[in-house]
Amino acid sequence: MIKVGIVGGTGYTGVELLRILAVHPEVAVRCITSRSEAGMAVADLYPNLRGHFDLNFTAPDLATLAECDLVFFATPHGVAMRMAPELIARGTRVVDLSADFRLKDLDVWAAWYGMPHESPEWAEKAVYGLPEVAREAIRSAKLVANPGCYPTAVQLGLLPLLEQGLVKTDRIIADAKSGASGAGRQGKIGMLHGEIGESFKAYGASGHRHLPEIRQGLVAAAGDASLGVTFVPHLLPMIRGIEATLYAELNDPADFDRLQAVFEDRYRDEPFVDVLPFGSHPETRSVRGANHCRMALHRQEDSATVIVSSVIDNLVKGAAGQAVQNMNVMFGLQEDLGLQAPALLP
Amino acid sequence: MIKVGIVGGTGYTGVELLRILAVHPEVAVRCITSRSEAGMAVADLYPNLRGHFDLNFTAPDLATLAECDLVFFATPHGVAMRMAPELIARGTRVVDLSADFRLKDLDVWAAWYGMPHESPEWAEKAVYGLPEVAREAIRSAKLVANPGCYPTAVQLGLLPLLEQGLVKTDRIIADAKSGASGAGRQGKIGMLHGEIGESFKAYGASGHRHLPEIRQGLVAAAGDASLGVTFVPHLLPMIRGIEATLYAELNDPADFDRLQAVFEDRYRDEPFVDVLPFGSHPETRSVRGANHCRMALHRQEDSATVIVSSVIDNLVKGAAGQAVQNMNVMFGLQEDLGLQAPALLP
């Protein structure tokens, strides 16, 4: 059994980790920390976990965490970069679900997150944990930077096009939409049901923190540092799910004929990427609670623009599920262990 | 492995059975029937099942079904009463999720369902499958009548009061609310998102088919044929979940002191009934996708009225989950096998 600790367990990512780990056959959750809720039973905060965990939140304590084989950080940015290095030094491996170790360019990181980075060494050593790209590096990683939710949906949808050099890299558009759980569990007026129910809007349209993460991943896939991408997130009146509609222009429209095959080949052996038939419309509910990314390709008449629609559950493949997938890879387990249950539909 | 067939698999109850059985370690789904969708791949109708089942819907065929150890009927009323007897005669056990075998008084059945009952013999022999009441009979049952969704939530919330004779039996009120999936998956205008989203209403307030089923169960628990219950269902602008708020008058208000203990004792060994602390407010999301019924007790000032709030997922404990629980009991398996995953929250 892998001894697991969770730092920052009161948010939606924390409860989702617990929900998944509750039925993972090779994991024992040893501790879950929260400064604000220390002493409270996990099942009192999250009644869906009644009967599953006999754990209380505890104040974070390095010694206790260091007894774990793996620690997940489900914290706001700025926490993992301070605590993770010491844990790693004591032999504990880390999957950080926050943004602390996702960007390699620390000037960019500092600009978007409003503080200097405090662990340049580990920012460099950290493995960006998109298993579909970096599986081998993840196996032996001491520190995995779990990708953001939007970047997961966008990168998976565009990778085959960029890796094969099929599209113009200066005209990529990612129009993405997310359920409200992506904003976390904090008492903000703007996230009240009365504010976002029965309504829809763009946000962060002039710039969102996931933009540099997306660009970094796409640049790497394309091998083109000048790649330009426009990314507009939107807020959906629902709880879980991200859909990204991606637009790119084929260098050679004749490539449309082989596009479906390119995608299917790219993801044939991936346990969590599902390429639907050409012209399908993946629904977010088809991945609700599941770790899959489903996607489909479209073309309008004789246009050169390829359209990809890609869906994930932002809390699963976009956060906790991908973190468990990474854990499975790191510890040599079957990659979908604990992640096999179908999505909850309807 | 138990060989399982499903008759009528295209509705919400059918897909929910498949979702649960997909990860059940002792079940092999052999066939799933649908007249209207015969030939279609299950995963084409329900994309959450892509990768889980390589099954096509088939037209119902008695010989094929009779090769199964167990057949679930997820059909409208009127189907199981015609097909089940022959299957049972051939040695196949049946769990009927429809209303065909729930009522013992066939005049009442005929009045509410608008047709004569065609299998009085099996209506009498069928075991009403509320495991918390009839576990022993279920073990050896050839035919289990799986309870309705509302009746499950209402009966579980009232059983301890009635079995112990604590309340007046002529003044029971059950005000129940259900998500839209309870109405099934048919193209009715009244169930469009445009009609029921952002709105709420009572329905069937002058009489609903679940009323006689509820009364039958409460009468049995109380041992009082004159028991009177008023039941009003309501339609919630959401997909899954039932909450029933139950009102009954204590014969002796002094019994309020021991009420919590009565409920906890009654359900101490039940794997799927969870009595929350006195004064709690169970949420439907705490059981979304899970087979639990959670409930809590309330009293207002010095009133003699006991209030019980009881929640289930109408598709799980109210339908497919309870059916699998019954199957586990029937086949001597651990009762929560395949049903252990926590609810999906948020």
Add this chain to the structure above:
Amino acid sequence: MIKVGIVGGTGYTGVELLRILAVHPEVAVRCITSRSEAGMAVADLYPNLRGHFDLNFTAPDLATLAECDLVFFATPHGVAMRMAPELIARGTRVVDLSADFRLKDLDVWAAWYGMPHESPEWAEKAVYGLPEVAREAIRSAKLVANPGCYPTAVQLGLLPLLEQGLVKTDRIIADAKSGASGAGRQGKIGMLHGEIGESFKAYGASGHRHLPEIRQGLVAAAGDASLGVTFVPHLLPMIRGIEATLYAELNDPADFDRLQAVFEDRYRDEPFVDVLPFGSHPETRSVRGANHCRMALHRQEDSATVIVSSVIDNLVKGAAGQAVQNMNVMFGLQEDLGLQAPALLP
């Protein structure tokens, strides 16, 4: 033109007053106060008001407010009881949408609101502003206590039964459900979309502040100080709307025959109460944005229990609309002026 001021305009009740008053032909809104948002344009906080008001929020100032003919208080409890008496002394009439002047028993008020009442004089003089009961007193009132949302739906649904002495007064049950806007516009975790979307629960089942207000109104209607009522509110995953399902036992079941006529007679001349045909199911969407209360009666088989389903928009007939109706009465205007637009359906 009536010069109107609004104290506490940033909440949902405040914006709803502005929405209604924007098209009221006899009203000029002179000022709207908010300590927290002083200086901000109303239309910046509420974009639906862009083009309708050229007003900024201002810090509350007694002299400015006293220049108004009427001041609405859309504040938390505890504010109006301190400010209203001085305004009245200066000749300004007041409609208080908060709970400060709703209860006549100030011990009860103090117990439920956790502070002593600071204006016993005006608590006594205030007119409880349910026009269907107190129209004449409202005409000349200096201070109108605008009823709570639940109390409006519950009282209107029960008045005909109690005024005519048709039901037993010790067994009244009010099972009520409200959209999330009833909880106001504050950054509470419990009211996040991620918490209450796609879920349903009772709350305040052991006692809610609207219980004494409901009881006070029902006692007055029945002329029976010993009247007992059980009131359980629930939280709906939607924004606007209250439905109350009311249960009472007829003294004489034969009265069922004339019940519909009793209700129709009682409300025949009421502009905002609509009695639907017996056995109907009013939907909250049928009053969304409108000042109507719609209701219908039900009976189950030969039961003695009368069931009333009553719906309002909690922000309109349950708050701002009723306040404007009261204003119309106070100033001798046509009672439905500014309130004629149909509900927004779908």
Add this chain to the structure above:
Amino acid sequence: MIKVGIVGGTGYTGVELLRILAVHPEVAVRCITSRSEAGMAVADLYPNLRGHFDLNFTAPDLATLAECDLVFFATPHGVAMRMAPELIARGTRVVDLSADFRLKDLDVWAAWYGMPHESPEWAEKAVYGLPEVAREAIRSAKLVANPGCYPTAVQLGLLPLLEQGLVKTDRIIADAKSGASGAGRQGKIGMLHGEIGESFKAYGASGHRHLPEIRQGLVAAAGDASLGVTFVPHLLPMIRGIEATLYAELNDPADFDRLQAVFEDRYRDEPFVDVLPFGSHPETRSVRGANHCRMALHRQEDSATVIVSSVIDNLVKGAAGQAVQNMNVMFGLQEDLGLQAPALLP
């Protein structure tokens, strides 16, 4: 008073026309037709209209309709093109809310709507009723083709860019999202609450009927027949509202400095187009039930891509409200008569 008839009144567009016309001071609704519901009271089908209309649906009758000054067609495509010419011949003016007269190229029309056009004469004479473009022609039009919902949101958001020749016309992307009411009120499984609640997806991504209408409008605005636009609609889990996020590449990125002024100048005198400050995020709820289109501009870092977010209520500015606006123009009334009420927020 303008005598108005409505053909096809049972759908969402029909009820929305009635909701708006109920408080229009210059309109008398004389008849509303429906083959399927002939004889039924309007208020029985739409309870929000109880007390507003004493009308029954009638079977469509040309003679009765011809007595009206104006007839609105709220029918599926294929009806107006058969009935409108005769009505016009008898002196009745027509606003057609269906797609029959929106496209000038009848080959394109036939290809998308699957039937030959039966009134080429009026297809040519019809005025495409976007008042912000064609106000003068609308004044004297006998037949106005009311624009589609998506085309309204998309065209208004792009017109200033295209009319001024500021953007490349081969790279326009319109990513649009609509509430469920846009699909009408028919009993389709795919539009059940259980299917589309809590989920999101693209649809028609390979081609949607509004694509040729959008292209026709954009081509006209740009004066460039080779203009290329990619349009992907999406289905939102809510009832009302469209948001379109529009992407176009500036010919000269320096034009970003004057873009806000270009938009504000273009729409300065428009009663129903509201340009928010640069960098704002319009919400669909800010136009719920109102006839406004609100929009805002964005730029990401030093990109040449201009982003416009444009919102409307699909049933109002996208259908019935725009139809009434057109009627106001046609009959020389104040353009916003009957359309002044603010949006319903929250």
